Amino acid sequence: MKDLRENYSKGELLETMIDKNPIVQFQQWFNEAVQEKIPEPNAFILSTAMVDFKPSARVMLLKGVENNSFVFFTNYESRKGKELTWNPYAAMVFLWLPMQRQIRIEGRVEKTSSEESEDYFQSRPRESQLGAWCSVQSSVLESRAELDNKYITLEKKYEGKEIPKPPYWGGFKVLPSAIEFWQGRTSRLHDRLRYTHQGNDNWLIERLSP
Numbered sequence: 001m002k003d004l005r006e007n008y009s010k011g012e013l014l015e016t017m018i019d020k021n022p023i024v025q026f027q028q029w030f031n032e033a034v035q036e037k038i039p040e041p042n043a044f045i046l047s048t049a050m051v052d053f054k055p056s057a058r059v060m061l062l063k064g065v066e067n068n069s070f071v072f073f074t075n076y077e078s079r080k081g082k083e084l085t086w087n088p089y090a091a092m093v094f095l096w097l098p099m100q101r102q103i104r105i106e107g108r109v110e111k112t113s114s115e116e117s118e119d120y121f122q123s124r125p126r127e128s129q130l131g132a133w134c135s136v137q138s139s140v141l142e143s144r145a146e147l148d149n150k151y152i153t154l155e156k157k158y159e160g161k162e163i164p165k166p167p168y169w170g171g172f173k174v175l176p177s178a179i180e181f182w183q184g185r186t187s188r189l190h191d192r193l194r195y196t197h198q199g200n201d202n203w204l205i206e207r208l209s210p
Contacts, residue, residue, distance in 0.1 A: 008100045008184025013191035015205065022179040022195035022203055023068050026103060029181070030065075033096045046072070047091040048083035056083065062094075063120065069173035070105060071112060073120055077168045078137035084109050090174055100184030105176050112171030121165040129163040130154050180208070 019025045033041035042062040049055045056079060064071040070092060074081055084090060092105040121129065134151045141147055176197065183191040192208040 007186055008190065009186050010100045011183050012185065013181060013183035013193055015193065015207070018181070018193060018205070020203065020205070021201065022176070022181075023065060025181060026179065027065060029101060029103065033099060033101075036096075036099055038096050038098060041096060043094075045093040045095075046080065047093075048080050049087050050083045051086060056080070063171070066173070069175045071171055071173045073117065073169070073171045075132070075135070075137040075169055084172055092174060102182040104180040104182070105174060106178045107174045107176040109172050109174050112173055114170065117170035118165050120171060121169065126163065130158065132166050132169050133163070185210070
């Protein structure tokens with residue numbers, strides 16, 4: 001492992017190249033990742049912490065950038081749901097290796113409205129809707145068969161019917177206080193530009209040492 005090395009040389013990130021608003025800059029980079037056909041460009045690592053302050057992390061899928069916030073959906077009774085309810089702060093990391101780019105986001109977290117959660121739930125594939133009812137997320141299972149049998153039971157229950165949103169399922173939105181854009185450069189002298197929220201629509205832009 002110690003001999004694995006990659007020389008980054010696909011681009012640069014200068015202050016003259018970026019938008020003054022990091023949300024706009026994120027959307028620009030995200031659109032470029034889509035154009036480059038990066039697999040699941042909306043995948044990100046979400047880090048949270050509970051009362052013991054020990055961090056936990058997992059891969060999630062971003063479902064929207066709305067009103068200057070980053071939106072995703074989950075089971076509120078899962079580990080991450082409980083952690084975000086107790087400690088409403090989180091960190092997000094997007095990594096697009098083929099473009100040698102990374103974005104780090106830190107901020108306060110709020111639940112989306114019940115209407116937003118309902119609208120998104122009803123837009124999901126039927127199989128995913130059943131899965132939301134089927135899985136008591138993060139709980140211990142006796143076997144895979146337990147999960148499969150529950151799915152079959154629910155499939156029969158809702159056959160020919162609209163599947164309602166579970167009361168414990170919905171969205172979170174991260175309201176960023178800081179967003180960092182990272183572009184790989186040669187000799188490990190990477191470009192790092194950090195936006196720090198100063199209130200209203202004002203952001204302080206600083207260059208960080210690699």
